[in-house]
Amino acid sequence: MRLVSFRLAGVSRTAKPNAARRSERSRQAVLTAARELVPELGYARVTIEAIAARAGVGKQTIYRWWPSKGAVILDSILALSEGEQGVRLPDTGELAADLRAVMRATVAEFADPVFEAPLRALTIEIAADPDLAAMYRERLAGPVDEAKKERLRSAQRAGQLRPDADLDLVLEVLYAPLQQRWLRRSGPLTDDYADALVDLTLRAFAP
Amino acid sequence: MRLVSFRLAGVSRTAKPNAARRSERSRQAVLTAARELVPELGYARVTIEAIAARAGVGKQTIYRWWPSKGAVILDSILALSEGEQGVRLPDTGELAADLRAVMRATVAEFADPVFEAPLRALTIEIAADPDLAAMYRERLAGPVDEAKKERLRSAQRAGQLRPDADLDLVLEVLYAPLQQRWLRRSGPLTDDYADALVDLTLRAFAP
Structure with missing residues (x-):
């Protein structure tokens, strides 16, 4: 996951x-x-x-x-x-359930110091260094976001998401609050919080 | 502003x-x-x-x-x-217009290097230093967020916002995408983007 x-x-x-x-x-x-x-x-x-x-x-x-x-x-x-299969989000046909699973997995990653510490270091360096930020977007964030958008497009085809939704914006609404809360340590990161972000995103972009 | x-x-x-x-x-x-x-x-x-x-x-x-x-x-x-009056958000009775004005003001701040550079430095230090993060919350983010929540409570009383909305979450949905896009330089910061964040937040927390 x-x-x-x-x-x-x-x-x-x-x-x-x-x-x-x-x-x-x-x-x-x-x-x-x-x-x-x-x-x-x-x-x-x-x-x-x-x-x-x-x-x-x-x-x-x-x-x-x-x-x-x-x-x-x-x-x-x-x-x-490296060596893993391409990034792909779960697609059970039920968008809310799939996004909850993915968001809870992100919460779990942030709770793991082995993963959290290098990611925090990278996030800080990216904020200070526009060249590294571009490299990060090209090599990591871009492909991962593309995989997420593929799942969102499938939801649009299934009538579960507004067909004209700006998918970059959808991803930002879903992830930015979680990532900011993590980066600033400004609140608890829980499964309930992950679920709340999914629910409000789906309300905001309901068809 | x-x-x-x-x-x-x-x-x-x-x-x-x-x-x-x-x-x-x-x-x-x-x-x-x-x-x-x-x-x-x-x-x-x-x-x-x-x-x-x-x-x-x-x-x-x-x-x-x-x-x-x-x-x-x-x-x-x-x-x-220092020496300014307490923080207070505009309250014209029209929540969407007031939030758009505030969000556009934030976009303008991010476009001003004199303000942007120290704020970026502070944001980076906060991410690296939990003690400074606590000081930032207590002395800057906390009081500013409280003023914003006061405006949101007024909107709840006026029936413009879901009465049981978690106001910390409302503020995160409104601001975190903008702040993350700024911090990572991952997309344009425009008035249209500010307006889009207000609109989706109001849809997500409509009464």
Whole structure:
């Protein structure tokens, strides 16, 4: 269920020569090290040096492959879904039930420090860095949002959602309150809250 | 109109002895310096040293009065509304028109770099620092939200809003999409977008 909110399917990898395989091992070691260190130390204390040491690679390897610490974190989150099938939302034919399942899965992700800490670090870096924000939209948010919109289009065809609804807006109404409450720690994140967001979104965009 | 979204009325100050007046002048100089430097240098490059130099005070003065750079920024934003009357939303009796005016004012604030840069810096610091987040809620977001809820209660009494609506949720649906789009730079911030958020919120919480 995790993949439906943030994880993203990677491109399946073809066989590679030895040097490429060694490179790939280093790359994976860096991403794993970054993902582990953020919840352990707190993002502010995670340095490129610390990631390199934990991964057993040279600092220069990291500087060569990634433009910033934030870009390492983005890749470390993307790597969680490499090799998985493409993102697809459940489609039981009942939009409310499907969205509740997806939103509750997001609430569960935010409650998991192993996932929460790198995602918070990435969200902060994105707010500070327009280039990273563009990279995030292109490689993570864009494809995930497209999968969500596919489910919403199916609901429009089934007459469960206003046919002229702006689907970007629908997604924002559904997710932005949850993500803001999480980011600012301004209220409890519960299944009831997830359900309330689904219910009000469906009222707002009822056919 | 700016006060309705972020500015906050300060407590009016009574006459003070000379030492207190000198302190107050230093405090104001620090807050002005912080507010000016953030759009000039970018928040990451604004140091306590730079703020002290611009304000003409010693570094230790800043360290004595504020626990962190984020706390200086929070106070520098609060200082914009010191001496103003208490926050109050327009109440023409027409909820949709009043909310559109307030939301469009917020869109205009986000378009103003002098206001936008410190607010972005504060939002980022809040996401990273739970203590600052609590201070922000207590001193800025809490009172502003209370003023907004007062307007919503008046609309409930007038039968323009569902009487059992969770007003925190109403505010989140209204503001979180706008604030997230701003923070992530994920879409245009326009008057039409402000109006669309008002319209969908009123549909979602119609009586």
